[in-house]
Amino acid sequence: MSEHETSTSTPSNFIRQMIDEDIAANKNNGKVATRFPPEPNGYLHIGHAKSICLNFGIGEDYKGTCNLRFDDTNPHKEKLEFVESIQKDVRWLGFDWGKQHYFASDYFEQLYDFAVQLIQKGKAYVCDLNAEEMREYRGTLTEPGKDSPYRERSIVENLELFAKMRAGEFEDGTKVLRAKIDMTSPNINLRDPTIYRIRHGVVHHQTGESWVIYPMYDYTHCLSDSIEGITHSICTLEFEDHRPLYDWFLDTLETASHPQQIEFSRLSLQYTITSKRKLTSLVDDGHVASWDDPRMPTIAGMRRRGYPPEAIRDFCSRIGVTKSENTVEMGVLENCVREALNEHAPRRMAVLNPLKVVIENYPEGQVEQLQVANHPQDESMGKREIPMSREIFIDKDDFLEVAPNKKFKRLTLGGEVRLRNGYVIRCDEMINNDNGDLIELRCSYDPATLGANPEGRKVKGVIHWVSAEHGIKAEVRVYDRLFNHPTPDSAKDGQEYTVHLNPESMAILQDCVLEPALACAKQGDRFQFEREGYFCKDPAVSATGLPVFNRTVSLRDSWAKIEKEAAKSA
């Protein structure tokens, strides 16, 4: 693993308990083999992270294996770009599939042979019903379906027809291969499901144009699992109804191995969506800039936002694995991110909304290099120099002419504050422009207060600052939730989920001033800007050529809470 490692022992869950029991019973000779089977039709998101941590985590902890297998049976929706992004994201999360890297399309020939076997056993037939007719024949949830008129074709005829399907002799949609199971089953998945369809003219990212028939998920997945010797095939709850089908194919074909399908509930995160269709449309319709837009709940987005991979893994272990519906609060993820970053991110000072301060009794032309710790609790992170001079910037929010209440600890006219890592200053005068806007503060400093408390008085507040002459300009992007509804995905009222998009999900601050040590930050480097939050250097450069930093997450802010309460009661 390339990133810092926080050793969090994975809590057990019902799946691990089942595996423990299997091992105790010496099932599969005690071996454990899982797989993570994404379809390359989009970028991975936080929900996939849960599945990745589950499957790869089990592979590691049980000294077994976890295959990466692309479920690439629908070339219409799939792209090489997505297989590449998926590989990158899994690796970045900290998992390694070794040589166990497969595509379902690797098995197309074997899958075809299995289908021939099914036909020979009288368990599959070529059906000429079109999509609409097939829907009619399927029946409904409460009424049984009826047999297709093509259901009793002879084995010989089916064999011949299926070979012609492969040879490209039929148009799209004119024929399918179906499993012959039970049109009256109360489980709709068992009403003679389609297992092969015809698709001319699509270039598959792996197999090119060598196939014009493509197998369906239910048929492909169980057989791929079996071919790879998977022992525990873990998937989400909506496939529970498909398990009888999964088992039917493996039993009917008498395969050498019969993996066990186990279902768990997918993750929902408040204020986000994890539907691939909707994520795709966010990108395609321009609601976000790209799949790795820092507001996206994708792995790539979170990486660019500055989330450390260990925070995501920690999150996945904290939320647990069960079969119950769940919607996890954002606070849990944010807490994981803060926890990881608090420990590892070096501290820096950055002024996001600059207000100029002239320290009138500070000698003109004097520059002091202050030695400052990179981390208040971790000396091993070393020190850096911060220049102090007569003119500095502080944040506009850290000054108010008159304190609004006794709890206010920042700078006021006539009041004192500590400059973080520096001196105590007092504000003597406010300078306004012609419009009456505050543009500058005149202050004085107490030279005896560097690393020492002032004589005879207490200074409660501490504010951050940057030397005006030495600071570097930067753009800072401050993100908020992409949606302003806790469950934007559940559009019960028939509304499009886009009505819940938060128009203020990104604020761009272009006049920020950073301490000079930040000049050598490399893309992806993560810092705490003291009193502001955690930030990450973005690969982009601003329109005006400035470096760009993304706010990963704010610091926990109990003052904001107090202000909110005050505003409420006022």
Added chain:
RNA sequence: UGGGGCGUCGCCAAGCGGUAAGGCACUGGGUUUUGAUCUCAGCAUGCGCAGGUUCGAAUCCUGCCGCCCCAGCCA
């Protein structure tokens, strides 16, 4: 109204017949040159509801109620 699941604190989640873990959130105290961090304390006589079995039930039984998924030639 067919089939398959799920209901334990605001949100997750342990619990597997012996008397409700933990995390997040929240509330209050302490330390602090980040209103951060750290730290201490508090936070379900109660497990969807109603009966029953038992010395004893969140755990077993029965009956209700609520929520989710399934009628793609998507996965």
